Amino acid sequence: MAIKTGDRIRELRKAQGLTLDQLAAKAKSSKSYIWELENKNPPRPSADKLSAIAEALGTTLDHLIGTQFSSEDDLLPEDRVFFRKFVGLDPKKKEKMRQTLDLWDDE
Numbered sequence: 001m002a003i004k005t006g007d008r009i010r011e012l013r014k015a016q017g018l019t020l021d022q023l024a025a026k027a028k029s030s031k032s033y034i035w036e037l038e039n040k041n042p043p044r045p046s047a048d049k050l051s052a053i054a055e056a057l058g059t060t061l062d063h064l065i066g067t068q069f070s071s072e073d074d075l076l077p078e079d080r081v082f083f084r085k086f087v088g089l090d091p092k093k094k095e096k097m098r099q100t101l102d103l104w105d106d107e
Contacts, residue, residue, distance in 0.1 A: 005045065005065050006038040012057040013038075026056035060084075 013023050013034075020038075024031040029049055037045055037053070047061075054061045059077035075083075086097060 004041055005050070006041050008064050008066070009034070009053060009057070010038045012059060016057065023053070023056060027052040029053065 009023075013020075018026070020031045020034050023029075024034050027034070027049070029052060033049065034053070036042055037050075050064055051061050054064045057064075058081060060080045063077040063080070086094065089097070
Protein backbone atom coordinates (compact mmCIF):
# COMPACT_ATOMS: atom_id res chain seq x y z
CA MET A 1 0.00 0.00 0.00
CA ALA A 2 1.35 3.43 -0.97
CA ILE A 3 2.07 5.94 1.75
CA LYS A 4 0.06 9.14 1.41
CA THR A 5 1.74 12.52 1.16
CA GLY A 6 0.17 13.64 4.44
CA ASP A 7 1.54 10.59 6.23
CA ARG A 8 5.03 11.35 4.94
CA ILE A 9 4.77 14.96 6.11
CA ARG A 10 3.58 13.87 9.56
CA GLU A 11 6.31 11.22 9.90
CA LEU A 12 9.09 13.63 8.94
CA ARG A 13 7.68 16.44 11.10
CA LYS A 14 7.43 14.20 14.16
CA ALA A 15 10.84 12.63 13.55
CA GLN A 16 12.31 16.13 13.67
CA GLY A 17 10.33 17.02 16.79
CA LEU A 18 8.43 19.80 15.06
CA THR A 19 4.94 20.94 15.96
CA LEU A 20 2.43 21.94 13.32
CA ASP A 21 3.09 25.58 14.24
CA GLN A 22 6.86 25.19 13.88
CA LEU A 23 6.64 23.47 10.50
CA ALA A 24 4.13 26.05 9.29
CA ALA A 25 6.51 28.86 10.28
CA LYS A 26 9.50 27.19 8.58
CA ALA A 27 7.48 26.55 5.42
CA LYS A 28 5.83 29.98 5.45
CA SER A 29 2.44 28.31 5.47
CA SER A 30 -0.45 28.09 7.88
CA LYS A 31 -0.90 25.54 10.63
CA SER A 32 -4.36 24.71 9.28
CA TYR A 33 -2.96 23.98 5.80
CA ILE A 34 -0.31 21.62 7.21
CA TRP A 35 -2.97 19.93 9.37
CA GLU A 36 -5.23 19.54 6.32
CA LEU A 37 -2.42 17.96 4.31
CA GLU A 38 -1.65 15.52 7.12
CA ASN A 39 -5.25 14.59 7.92
CA LYS A 40 -7.57 15.18 4.99
CA ASN A 41 -5.40 14.44 1.93
CA PRO A 42 -6.76 17.27 -0.27
CA PRO A 43 -7.09 16.28 -3.93
CA ARG A 44 -4.94 19.12 -5.30
CA PRO A 45 -2.41 20.44 -2.83
CA SER A 46 -0.37 23.45 -3.94
CA ALA A 47 2.93 22.44 -5.55
CA ASP A 48 4.56 25.64 -4.31
CA LYS A 49 3.47 24.99 -0.73
CA LEU A 50 4.49 21.33 -0.90
CA SER A 51 7.92 22.39 -2.18
CA ALA A 52 8.30 24.81 0.74
CA ILE A 53 7.24 22.09 3.19
CA ALA A 54 9.72 19.64 1.65
CA GLU A 55 12.52 22.20 1.97
CA ALA A 56 11.53 22.96 5.57
CA LEU A 57 11.69 19.23 6.35
CA GLY A 58 15.02 18.79 4.56
CA THR A 59 13.65 16.42 1.96
CA THR A 60 12.53 16.53 -1.65
CA LEU A 61 9.15 17.09 -3.22
CA ASP A 62 9.59 13.72 -4.94
CA HIS A 63 9.86 12.03 -1.56
CA LEU A 64 6.81 13.81 -0.16
CA ILE A 65 4.55 12.91 -3.05
CA GLY A 66 6.04 9.45 -3.51
CA THR A 67 7.58 9.83 -6.95
CA GLN A 68 11.14 8.64 -7.10
CA PHE A 69 13.18 7.63 -10.08
CA SER A 70 14.67 4.15 -9.95
CA SER A 71 18.21 5.57 -10.13
CA GLU A 72 17.54 7.47 -6.91
CA ASP A 73 15.71 4.72 -5.01
CA ASP A 74 18.69 3.89 -2.82
CA LEU A 75 19.31 7.51 -1.79
CA LEU A 76 17.95 9.00 1.42
CA PRO A 77 15.89 12.17 0.92
CA GLU A 78 18.55 14.29 2.62
CA ASP A 79 21.16 12.90 0.19
CA ARG A 80 19.00 13.97 -2.76
CA VAL A 81 18.73 17.46 -1.28
CA PHE A 82 22.51 17.56 -0.77
CA PHE A 83 23.12 16.44 -4.36
CA ARG A 84 20.77 19.09 -5.76
CA LYS A 85 22.58 21.76 -3.75
CA PHE A 86 25.91 20.42 -5.02
CA VAL A 87 24.73 20.59 -8.63
CA GLY A 88 23.89 24.28 -8.14
CA LEU A 89 27.37 25.23 -6.87
CA ASP A 90 29.85 27.11 -9.03
CA PRO A 91 32.64 24.94 -10.53
CA LYS A 92 35.34 26.08 -8.06
CA LYS A 93 33.20 25.11 -5.06
CA LYS A 94 32.34 21.77 -6.66
CA GLU A 95 36.04 21.04 -7.10
CA LYS A 96 36.75 21.90 -3.46
CA MET A 97 33.96 19.53 -2.38
CA ARG A 98 35.43 16.75 -4.55
CA GLN A 99 38.89 17.31 -3.08
CA THR A 100 37.46 17.24 0.45
CA LEU A 101 35.68 13.96 -0.25
CA ASP A 102 38.88 12.51 -1.70
CA LEU A 103 40.73 13.44 1.50
CA TRP A 104 38.10 11.71 3.62
CA ASP A 105 38.27 8.68 1.36
CA ASP A 106 41.98 8.30 2.10
CA GLU A 107 41.42 8.01 5.87
